[in-house]
Amino acid sequence: MNVLIVYAHPEPQSFNGALKDLAVSELTTLGHQVKVSDLYAMNFKAVADCDDFVRLQNEDFLKYAVEQKHAVKTNGFSKDIQEEQEKLLWADFVIFQFPLWWYSVPAILKGWFDRVFAPGFIYSRDMRYDTGGLKGRKAMLTTTTGSPKHAYTPYGMDGDIYEKILYHINHGMLYFSGMESVEPFIAWTPSHDENDRKRYLEEYKERLYHLSEVPSIPYHPTSHYDEDHQLKMEYRKEK
Amino acid sequence: MNVLIVYAHPEPQSFNGALKDLAVSELTTLGHQVKVSDLYAMNFKAVADCDDFVRLQNEDFLKYAVEQKHAVKTNGFSKDIQEEQEKLLWADFVIFQFPLWWYSVPAILKGWFDRVFAPGFIYSRDMRYDTGGLKGRKAMLTTTTGSPKHAYTPYGMDGDIYEKILYHINHGMLYFSGMESVEPFIAWTPSHDENDRKRYLEEYKERLYHLSEVPSIPYHPTSHYDEDHQLKMEYRKEK
Numbered sequence: 001m002n003v004l005i006v007y008a009h010p011e012p013q014s015f016n017g018a019l020k021d022l023a024v025s026e027l028t029t030l031g032h033q034v035k036v037s038d039l040y041a042m043n044f045k046a047v048a049d050c051d052d053f054v055r056l057q058n059e060d061f062l063k064y065a066v067e068q069k070h071a072v073k074t075n076g077f078s079k080d081i082q083e084e085q086e087k088l089l090w091a092d093f094v095i096f097q098f099p100l101w102w103y104s105v106p107a108i109l110k111g112w113f114d115r116v117f118a119p120g121f122i123y124s125r126d127m128r129y130d131t132g133g134l135k136g137r138k139a140m141l142t143t144t145t146g147s148p149k150h151a152y153t154p155y156g157m158d159g160d161i162y163e164k165i166l167y168h169i170n171h172g173m174l175y176f177s178g179m180e181s182v183e184p185f186i187a188w189t190p191s192h193d194e195n196d197r198k199r200y201l202e203e204y205k206e207r208l209y210h211l212s213e214v215p216s217i218p219y220h221p222t223s224h225y226d227e228d229h230q231l232k233m234e235y236r237k238e239k
Numbered sequence: 240m241n242v243l244i245v246y247a248h249p250e251p252q253s254f255n256g257a258l259k260d261l262a263v264s265e266l267t268t269l270g271h272q273v274k275v276s277d278l279y280a281m282n283f284k285a286v287a288d289c290d291d292f293v294r295l296q297n298e299d300f301l302k303y304a305v306e307q308k309h310a311v312k313t314n315g316f317s318k319d320i321q322e323e324q325e326k327l328l329w330a331d332f333v334i335f336q337f338p339l340w341w342y343s344v345p346a347i348l349k350g351w352f353d354r355v356f357a358p359g360f361i362y363s364r365d366m367r368y369d370t371g372g373l374k375g376r377k378a379m380l381t382t383t384t385g386s387p388k389h390a391y392t393p394y395g396m397d398g399d400i401y402e403k404i405l406y407h408i409n410h411g412m413l414y415f416s417g418m419e420s421v422e423p424f425i426a427w428t429p430s431h432d433e434n435d436r437k438r439y440l441e442e443y444k445e446r447l448y449h450l451s452e453v454p455s456i457p458y459h460p461t462s463h464y465d466e467d468h469q470l471k472m473e474y475r476k477e478k
Contacts, residue, residue, distance in 0.1 A: 010288045011301040046285040046346040049249045062250040063430075065385070103411030104343055107285040107350030113341045129396070146304070150467050155475065157368070157461070157468040159410060167403045172342030191302075222396070228389050229396040236394065 046111030072120035132178025285350030311359035371417025
């Protein structure tokens with residue numbers, strides 16, 4: 001497979017860095033092609049603005065999404081955005097490696113989504129979720145937390161990690177783009193214990209070995225929704 | 240009241256800009272003190288890194304949260320972070336004005352949370368949620384969406400706006416900091432219709448007039464959780 005790792009951590013010696021390094025070496029050993037977007041090392045521009053376009057359709061009023069659609073048609077993105085979009089098209093599998101900061105991705109990675117995931121490229125009126133522009137690819141989050149696992153259970157203090165915390169990323173960013181979002185790899189509070197870190201690296205190695213078999217998160221395809229974007233009755237479970 | 244508006248949109252003429260401008264003029268007319276952090280106009284640094292500190296506790300290994308705690312104790316934050324923290328301490332009420340991009344805040348605003356919401360200032364082991372560092376203040380999201388309201392219902396295609404989408408912001412960022420998170424003001428797809436925009440501005444004016452009466456989101460206080468961070472039995476509702 002062609003695997004793209006989008007990696008966001010300011011410290012190369014961090015545990016996130018170790019997980020990224022392990023993925024590069026293991027996946028390469030297993031015969032996969034691997035590319036890394038090391039956002040901090042690239043000094044990746046996080047903030048979406050008018051400089052993201054070679055030329056503007058409207059110089060007097062920046063509608064970012066309109067300029068993005070224009071840039072898709074005219075090949076008019078700044079070079080850094082274009083390169084990331086090309087990596088996405090090259091990839092069969094995308095790993096997002098980051099620490100969970102404020103229950104979401106670090107700003108530099110959020111900016112990667114804001115800028116690279118352009119309408120016309122990723123989605124349009126009839127192209128989203130299972131019909132999104134990156135259809136046929138898979139994506140997985142590999143993340144580290146500051147709170148322990150039990151804080152993220154359905155009755156946990158921080159909120160259910162799948163339904164409340166990672167949903168906006170797994171469903172809202174990855175699945176929206178057409179990628180199949182697979183079960184995340186989560187290292188809980190790895191900063192606290194050297195033995196935990198060793199165990200997580202072993203577990204991650206195992207995960208990488210079986211990467212193509214990691215179960216997808218069973219989100220509904222768009223065909224399960226009616227014309228008002230409501231889940232059809234036959235697909236509803238008792239809550 | 241002292242009201243801080245943290246505003247994140249690249250285009251001053253946008254509808255987000257109009258909502259921000261309306262808030263400034265209305266709240267001032269009503270006798271409140273108003274400050275605005277216009278993140279794009281300030282060219283606010285989005286990316287958390289070692290430049291956020293006057294001096295580093297550890298030059299060889301950046302642990303961002305550790306440096307943040309050190310900076311709180313030594314008054315060692317970069318000037319832009321320090322100024323935002325001072326505005327937060329000054330404020331009784333904080334409005335976050337932004338377009339919902341990829342089911343979250345724009346990167347420039349995410350970076351504001353990553354950098355300004357420092358441990359030791361906002362939270363510690365025994366100081367979070369209702370006991371967080373910004374206790375006694377209220378916060379409200381004012382946002383605009385690209386999908387219609389019905390896509391964000393419990394059975395909607397994009398996911399319940401309160402439980403699945405805004406939770407990581409309202410609960411994970413605002414409430415975590417100690418602020419009382421009140422019901423958000425949401426303008427659904429305002430880019431589509433001039434009449435909608437007029438109506439939303441009227442509704443927002445009304446909201447601003449009654450700002451101190453906007454209901455808080457009924458999140459559980461930390462005392463409702465046991466020592467394993469689980470919601471105590473007596474506070475659970477049938478799901």
